[in-house]
Structure formats: C-alpha cells, structure tokens
Amino acid sequence: MSWIREGELNLIEKLSANILKAGPMPKHVAFIMDGNRRYARKRHVERQEGHTQGFDKLAETLRWCLNLSIHEVTVYAFSIENFKRSKDEVDGLMELAKQKFIRLLQEQDNLEKHGVCIRVLGDLTLLPLDLQQHIARAVVATRTHNKCFLNVCFAYTSRHEIANAVREMAWGVEQGLIKSSDVSEALLGHCLYSSNSPNPDLLIRTSGEVRLSDFLLWQTSHSCLVFQSVLWPEYSFWNLCDAILQYQLNHRPLQKARDQHREGQALQQLEADRACVADLLQHHGNGKPLDAQRRQEALLNYTASREERVQDFLGALQHKRDSFLTDLTSQAALA
Amino acid sequence: MAIVYEFVWQVLHVLLHIHRTLITWFRIRLRNWNGRLWSRALTALIVPMALSFPNQKNIVPAPGKRVGRRYRWGADGKSLEKLPDHIGLLIAEEEPRYTDIANLVVWCMAVGISYVSVYDNYGVFRRNNSRLMDEILKQQQELLDLEGSKQLCVEFLNNGTDKQDQQVLSCQSVLKVLSPDDGKLRIVQAAQQLCRAVEQREKTSEDINVTVLDSLLRESKSTPDPDLVLKFGPVESTLGFLPWHIRLTEFISLPSHVGVSYEDLFSALQRYASCEQRLGK
Numbered sequence: 287m288s289w290i291r292e293g294e295l296n297l298i299e300k301l302s303a304n305i306l307k308a309g310p311m312p313k314h315v316a317f318i319m320d321g322n323r324r325y326a327r328k329r330h331v332e333r334q335e336g337h338t339q340g341f342d343k344l345a346e347t348l349r350w351c352l353n354l355s356i357h358e359v360t361v362y363a364f365s366i367e368n369f370k371r372s373k374d375e376v377d378g379l380m381e382l383a384k385q386k387f388i389r390l391l392q393e394q395d396n397l398e399k400h401g402v403c404i405r406v407l408g409d410l411t412l413l414p415l416d417l418q419q420h421i422a423r424a425v426v427a428t429r430t431h432n433k434c435f436l437n438v439c440f441a442y443t444s445r446h447e448i449a450n451a452v453r454e455m456a457w458g459v460e461q462g463l464i465k466s467s468d469v470s471e472a473l474l475g476h477c478l479y480s481s482n483s484p485n486p487d488l489l490i491r492t493s494g495e496v497r498l499s500d501f502l503l504w505q506t507s508h509s510c511l512v513f514q515s516v517l518w519p520e521y522s523f524w525n526l527c528d529a530i531l532q533y534q535l536n537h538r539p540l541q542k543a544r545d546q547h548r549e550g551q552a553l554q555q556l557e558a559d560r561a562c563v564a565d566l567l568q569h570h571g572n573g574k575p576l577d578a579q580r581r582q583e584a585l586l587n588y589t590a591s592r593e594e595r596v597q598d599f600l601g602a603l604q605h606k607r608d609s610f611l612t613d614l615t616s617q618a619a620l621a
Numbered sequence: 622m623a624i625v626y627e628f629v630w631q632v633l634h635v636l637l638h639i640h641r642t643l644i645t646w647f648r649i650r651l652r653n654w655n656g657r658l659w660s661r662a663l664t665a666l667i668v669p670m671a672l673s674f675p676n677q678k679n680i681v682p683a684p685g686k687r688v689g690r691r692y693r694w695g696a697d698g699k700s701l702e703k704l705p706d707h708i709g710l711l712i713a714e715e716e717p718r719y720t721d722i723a724n725l726v727v728w729c730m731a732v733g734i735s736y737v738s739v740y741d742n743y744g745v746f747r748r749n750n751s752r753l754m755d756e757i758l759k760q761q762q763e764l765l766d767l768e769g770s771k772q773l774c775v776e777f778l779n780n781g782t783d784k785q786d787q788q789v790l791s792c793q794s795v796l797k798v799l800s801p802d803d804g805k806l807r808i809v810q811a812a813q814q815l816c817r818a819v820e821q822r823e824k825t826s827e828d829i830n831v832t833v834l835d836s837l838l839r840e841s842k843s844t845p846d847p848d849l850v851l852k853f854g855p856v857e858s859t860l861g862f863l864p865w866h867i868r869l870t871e872f873i874s875l876p877s878h879v880g881v882s883y884e885d886l887f888s889a890l891q892r893y894a895s896c897e898q899r900l901g902k
Contacts, residue, residue: 308623308630367901445868449831452812456819456826466816471809495896500868507804507861511872532857535637539856543742547801547861554806 288389290400291345295353299523303354306527309534312487314358315351318501319344321493321517334378339519341386350523352434354530358483360437362501366412366446380417383440387420394427401433407479408442422614437483444503451477454603463599467562468592471551476600480505488533492518508544510536563588645876691731691765697887698733701894705848707736709870711862712878713854717745721878723756727764728883730794732890736844737796742860744800753798801861808865811837838865846870849893853878871896
C-alpha cells in the first residue's frame with residue numbers, strides 16, 4: 287500500500303519494540319515533518335524530490351507506528367502559511383497530494399483490510415477544487431474504518447482551527463441550538479477539526495527547529511514535546527524509539543498535570559452551571575429563597591438539559607461537516 | 622517472555638534516571654568548581670586591596686562593579702544578532718525559588734528584553750505575586766544598584782490592573798505573571814464574549830475570524846507574542862502556557878532554574894539569535 291509501507295521489523299527492531307512496549311506507550315503521535323527542502327539541498331536534488339522522499343518516509347513511519355501499536359497518527363502536511371511559497375512549489379505540492387490521494391483511492395481493498403481511517407484537517411475550501419474532491423472521496427470511503435487513524439493536516443493552522451471552532455459555536459447560538467453560557471473548554475475542544483481524536487500524547491518535530499509553527503496548539507498543551515535534529519526524509523526507527531523513550535520518561539508528571547487540569551475544568555464547569563442556575567432562579571423564582579435540596583435538584587436538571595443541548599448541537603455540527611464532504615463526492619461523481 | 626521485556630524496560634529506565642542524576646550532579650559540581658576558581662582568582666587580585674581596606678569583607682561586590690555589570694549586560698544584549706521582544710520563563714519544576722527567578726527577570730531586563738513573562742503550571746506565582754515582586758525589586762537593587770536611578774523599572778501587570786503601590790514610572794520593561802488561566806480559559810472567555818454578541822444580534826457567526834479572536838486575546842495592542850520561551854525543569858511540555866500566543870515561539874530547555882547563572886541565560890539567548898524563522902515560506 288502506498289501510504290503505509292508493507293514490511294515487518296527486523297529482529298533487533300522487534301526486540302527493542304517489545305522492550306519499549308513494556309512501559310506506557312503513546313496512543314496518538316503527531317509529527318511535524320520538517321526538513322524536506324534542506325534534505326534536497328544536502329543531496330543536491332530538486333525540492334520536489336525532497337517532498338516525495340518525505341512522503342515515502344511518512345509511509346515507512348506509519349508502518350513503524352503500527353508495529354509499535356500506535357494506532358493514531360497526525361501529520362502536518364501543509365500549513366496555510368505555506369501558500370506564501372513560490373507558485374511552482376505550491377503547485378508541485380498540490381499535484382503530489384492529488385497523486386497520493388488518487389493512489390489511496392485505488393487501494394481501497396488494502397485500506398479496508400488494515401482498517402485505516404483517513405481524515406483531513408484544515409480549511410479545505412482554500413485548496414483547488416479537484417484536490418478537495420479527491421480528499422472528500424478518500425475521507426468518505428474510509429469513514430467507517432476503525433483499526434488505525436491517520437489525520438493529515440492540510441491547509442491548516444491551529445489559530446484558524448480555534449477561530450473556526452468559535453465560529454461553529456457562534457453558529458450553534460445563531461441556530462438556537464446552544465446558549466452562549468454553554469460555551470466551555472470541553473465544547474470548544476469538540477468543535478475543533480480534530481474532535482474525533484484524543485489529544486496527541488507525543489509531538490515530534492524533526493530538522494532541529496524548536497517551535498510549534500501553529501500546529502495543534504490547543505491539543506498539545508499537555509503533550510510530550512520532542513524536538514529532534516534529524517531531517518525528516520532521514521528519519522529512522524531508532525529516532526522514533528528515542529522519542530517514545532522521552533515520552534515514557536515524562537509520562538508520570540504529564541499525567542499528573544493533565545489530571546489536575548481536568549479537575550480544574552470540572553470545577554469551572556460546576557461553578558458556571560451554579561451561576562446559571564442562580565440567575566434562572568432569580569428571574570423565574572417567586573422571590574422566596576429555595577432550600578439546599580431544591581437548589582441541588584435545579585442544578586442537576588440544568589446540567590442535564592445543558593448536556594442534552596450540547597449533544598444535539600454537536601450532532602448538527604457533525605451532520606454539517608459530513609454533508610460538506612458528501613456534496614463534494616457527488617460533485618466529483620457527476621464531473 | 623513479557624516478564625523478560627518488562628525487566629529489561631525497568632533496567633533501561635533505571636539507567637536513564639541514573640544518567641540524568643549524574644549529569645545534574647556534574648553540572649552543579651562543575652559550576653561550583655568554576656565558581657571557586659573565579660573567586661580564588663578574584664581574591665588573588667583583591668587581597669592586596671583588602672589589606673588596605675580592612676572593612677571591605679562583604680560578599681556583595683562594590684557599587685562600581687554593579688554599574689559595570691549593568692553596562693556589560695546591556696552591551697551583551699546589543700551584541701546579539703536578534704533579541705526577543707518578549708521572553709517567557711516557564712518554570713516546570715515543583716518548588717520555585719523566588720530569588721533565582723528574580724535574578725532571571727532582572728538579567729532579562731538588563732540585557733534589553735522589553736517584555737518578560739513568568740509562568741508556572743500551578744499558578745503559584747500568580748497567588749504569590751507580591752512576594753515575587755518584592756524579590757525582583759530586591760535583586761534589581763542588589764545586582765544593578767538602581768536605588769537611585771529609575772532607568773530600569775518594572776510595571777507589574779496583573780490581569781490589566783496595576784498595583785498602586787508600585788513604581789510605575791518611565792518603564793522600559795514590562796513583567797507579566799501568568800498562570801494556566803491565562804491560556805485556554807482566556808480563549809474560552811473570549812469565545813463566550815463573541816457568542817454573547819451573536820446572541821444579542823450584535824455580530825454574526827461569519828464575523829468571527831482569526832483577527833477578531835486575536836484582538837480579544839491581546840492584552841494590549843503593543844504586547845508582542847512571546848518570541849522565546851525558556852523552559853526550566855525536566856518536563857518536556859508547554860504545560861498549558863498561552864496556547865494561542867506560542868504559534869511561532871522558540872522553545873529552549875534548561876535543566877533547572879535553581880542556581881541558574883547569567884551565562885546559562887546568555888547562551889540560551891545566543892542560541893535563539895542563531896535560529897532562522899522562515900514563517901512558512
């Protein structure tokens with residue numbers, strides 16, 4: 287399969303993998319695949335060749351992740367900022383992406399066999415229409431697969447993603463599905479492009495740069511960040527093992543920080559619900575203060591109704607997104 | 622077989638921990654050894670002077686030396702190819718040492734960095750704001766001898782409200798004390814504000830974009846995003862530090878803020894000066 291290289295680990299690699307797997311393993315790894323152009327310069331080849339080799343390395347890395355029982359991978363393929371590059375380079379990248387997605391669709395049987403679900407995160411409307419249609423077909427075709435997940439960030443920046451999530455919540459308010467007081471950290475997280483995935487446990491950036499470049503800023507606030515100096519097309523199984531080792535060393539303190547954050551979030555939600563209930567009682571009550579039990583009942587009722595509203599809204603949002611993709615696929619079929 | 626793998630894994634991690642501990646121990650020993658070397662060298666020079674000034678036995682260097690350091694640090698800052706406009710000090714360690722952090726803040730300002738943010742994962746600095754401020758003022762005096770002059774002073778921003786009893790004169794540098802609430806929670810609050818505006822038909826959902834959200838999340842128009850974050854401690858994560866603002870921030874890790882030296886800070890700044898930002902191009 288072109289997107290996931292066939293093959294097994296050799297004996298030493300298998301041994302190391304088994305040793306690593308004795309400890310906590312990341313379930314979701316994110317990659318910033320940086321260094322294709324520097325690799326091309328180093329090898330005195332065309333930039334386009336660097337990007338092609340970068341894609342091949344991605345296929346190999348996905349194979350390693352599966353061997354290590356890492357079932358979800360998110361990659362930063364193309365940033366909205368990358369549109370600033372020369373027209374030739376951008377066109378080349380769009381063409382490469384198109385070829386890869388067409389190839390993917392030709393390998394549907396293999397995808398089904400391996401249970402690969404492909405998702406593309408980003409503002410697809412910024413891409414050429416034919417590429418949008420290929421992407422839509424690939425995503426719709428693999429939607430129901432659930433053995434492993436590949437999220438490709440294309441025409442993506444984290445700020446756009448967060449702003450889009452806020453816009454979706456505002457849409458929900460406009461449609462009367464939710465109230466502005468329902469807006470919370472959890473709800474915002476559910477409105478991101480990555481809402482169907484858990485947060486990445488581990489974020490790896492290659493080529494020695496030590497910044498996040500607008501990638502998954504919301505989702506990686508408590509992830510283990512590993513910056514490696516190897517260029518992406520030269521990435522090796524041992525680089526991946528090194529990153530996982532770093533994850534294992536940071537596992538406990540990060541788990542603790544995450545749990546603490548979650549507790550804080552739950553408390554904030556409770557306080558917000560209490561404030562809303564107090565507000566409601568003030569406006570609709572008959573002036574008499576309620577006893578503690580009635581207040582508690584009112585709080586539980588309010589929380590239940592808020593959660594129901596939120597579920598309905600999220601259902602409507604998912605339907606909107608699914609319709610966008612199926613519309614694109616039917617356009618492609620007609621064309 | 623699984624038991625064997627688990628055993629090997631345990632051994633591997635024990636070795637890694639020992640390795641880490643040894644490195645930390647060597648680093649501290651090396652610094653102390655270097656420190657002793659310097660103090661021996663200085664004593665060799667100063668002893669003749671000390672003989673003529675029998676009361677000059679204090680550890681704090683003479684005022685002349687402090688002024689000299691201030692100018693040296695300023696010159697160091699100017700010598701770098703680029704200096705961050707806004708530096709974040711992320712303390713990812715359990716027990717913060719206020720003196721060390723105060724030193725870092727004072728050095729950053731002396732070198733010429735306009736905005737300094739201090740952050741920890743538990744919100745400790747926010748809660749103990751006044752203790753941190755006192756420590757910084759004390760170290761400013763100690764390190765830079767600025768009792769008389771007000772060239773370098775600090776404006777404390779605490780959610781936008783300045784404390785009245787602080788010296789808010791011609792401020793060259795601004796200090797911000799941050800906690801996790803300034804991160805995701807601020808974004809959620811901005812989102813609620815926008816949704817309320819939509820609820821009251823003052824805005825539509827289509828009006829919401831990156832620029833609108835960014836202007837709500839910017840404390841003041843002049844505060845830049847952090848260019849550089851120095852992370853102190855063994856945990857490799859941003860731990861909730863200003864998710865919106867760190868899209869282009871360089872992250873440099875330092876082992877610990879305890880006993881950190883000016884040289885540690887300066888070498889991190891040199892590393893920052895040599896990095897190349899292509900901004901997507």
